[in-house]
Amino acid sequence: MRTVEALVPLKLTLFGEHAIVYGEPAIAMAISESMKVTVKESDRTIISSSSLHIGNIRVNLQDMRVESDQISKALSFVIEALNYFEEKRPALINIESSVDPSVGLGTSAAVIVGVIAAYSKFLGYDFTNLEIAKISRNVEKKVQGLGSRMDTFTTSLGGILYFPRGSENVERLSSLPEIASGYVKRTATTAEILRRVKTVKENGREFNEILKLIGLVVEDARDALDKMDVETLGQLMYINHGLLMSLGVTSPILDELVSTARNIGLPGCKMSGGGGGGSAVCLKSPKAELLLESRGFKLVKSELNRTGVTIKEINS
Incomplete structure (x- = not known):
């Protein structure tokens, strides 16, 4: 059975949260806490997670619709990440995080990055980390609307990253105290x-x-x-x-x-x-x-x- 595993670091914002949404600069770092997304061959698509409280559910492959409307919101990032690919193959997709969801460590972005990274490899693509970052940012923006590229880029690229004012560029910094x-x-x-x-x-x-x-x-x-x-x-x-x-x-x-x-x-x-x-x-x-x-x-x-x-x- 073919399996693809993506390990995604979580992140801390050091300076500039919220202001970056309106074009100001920010600094963030990827950390050793992580999320693992596993994609396995299957005859149907099932998305599960014990750590993100998603549970085992079934997805309609025709329109990628979650059977339960109650949990569809929690899965919106996963579904939109899968919908990025025109080609779809049934797979068991499991998401496990070392921290609780929604605590300011970039778990939502890590879900997108992990699914894009693992599922793209599962389909035969060979994206660079920067390509994963850009695709993940577009997925995040489509679902959430407001926000910045900071989380998806930091979890995709790693390191200490400086996001300049009014620019889509990103610069890697070298020094950081503990x-x-x-x-x-x-x-x-x-x-x-x-x-x-x-x-x-x-x-x-x-x-x-x-x-x-x-x-x-x-x-x-x-x-x-x-x-x-x-x-x-x-x-x-x-x-x-x-x-x-x-x-x-x-x-x-x-x-x-x-x-x-x-x-x-x-x-x-x-x-x-x-x-x-x-x-x-x-x-x-x-x-x-x-x-x-x-x-x-x-x-x-x-x-x-x-x-x-x-x-x-x-x-x-």
């Missing part, structure tokens, strides 16, 4: 928070100024990373969190974590990702990990992944 990170359950989805930010944009002229300030923080953070100026980098993390707080995308638990981190002298800490709960990222230290755990955050493996998505074919 990071500690953890997550709690979110109180709102990324799509809901993006809509909330869009409403703020439409109702206040201060919005654009906040975005510009976030963009300046990102550019200064890039310079600090180039120089490995950890002290400046940490201060910029606190500033970035404060600006995100002014957009209304943080949460009480995130704000309390970051405030405590600053009060006890941690070098840098901020929310990471969409907000509304979810992930936090700090410059690594024993105190940082203890603080995250003491506030109920589940620690994640935050070592840098440099390879991006990898594909392995297994013939048995």
Whole structure:
């Protein structure tokens, strides 16, 4: 039985979340936490996942319609990724993640990237990581509408990536201090928070100024990373969190974590990702990990992944 396996790194946003949606720069990194998407030969298409709470379901191959409308929304990214290919072959598609879904670590993007990577190889295509990133971005945009290319590109390409202002280019950075990170359950989805930010944009002229300030923080953070100026980098993390707080995308638990981190002298800490709960990222230290755990955050493996998505074919 022919099997294709794609291993996709998850990601942390270091600087610039939300602002990147409106053309400002951002910095993200791929991490050692991962998602595995497996595609196996079958006489019918079944999509399953024990970790993403999808369960075993059946898909109508004629129109790729999920039999249950109740779970179709959860599978929309998978279905749209499969629909990218005009040719379709029945397959068992299993998705397993090392972290909970929707916690600001790019699991939605990783689902798309993993399905595109594994299913394309299953069909006989040999896409590069950059091609996978571009296809995945188009799939994500079709389903979600709002958003940026940051998550799909970071999980596809790996490394520390800088997304320049108003550009479709991406630059790979070389330096990064050690990071500690953890997550709690979110109180709102990324799509809901993006809509909330869009409403703020439409109702206040201060919005654009906040975005510009976030963009300046990102550019200064890039310079600090180039120089490995950890002290400046940490201060910029606190500033970035404060600006995100002014957009209304943080949460009480995130704000309390970051405030405590600053009060006890941690070098840098901020929310990471969409907000509304979810992930936090700090410059690594024993105190940082203890603080995250003491506030109920589940620690994640935050070592840098440099390879991006990898594909392995297994013939048995």
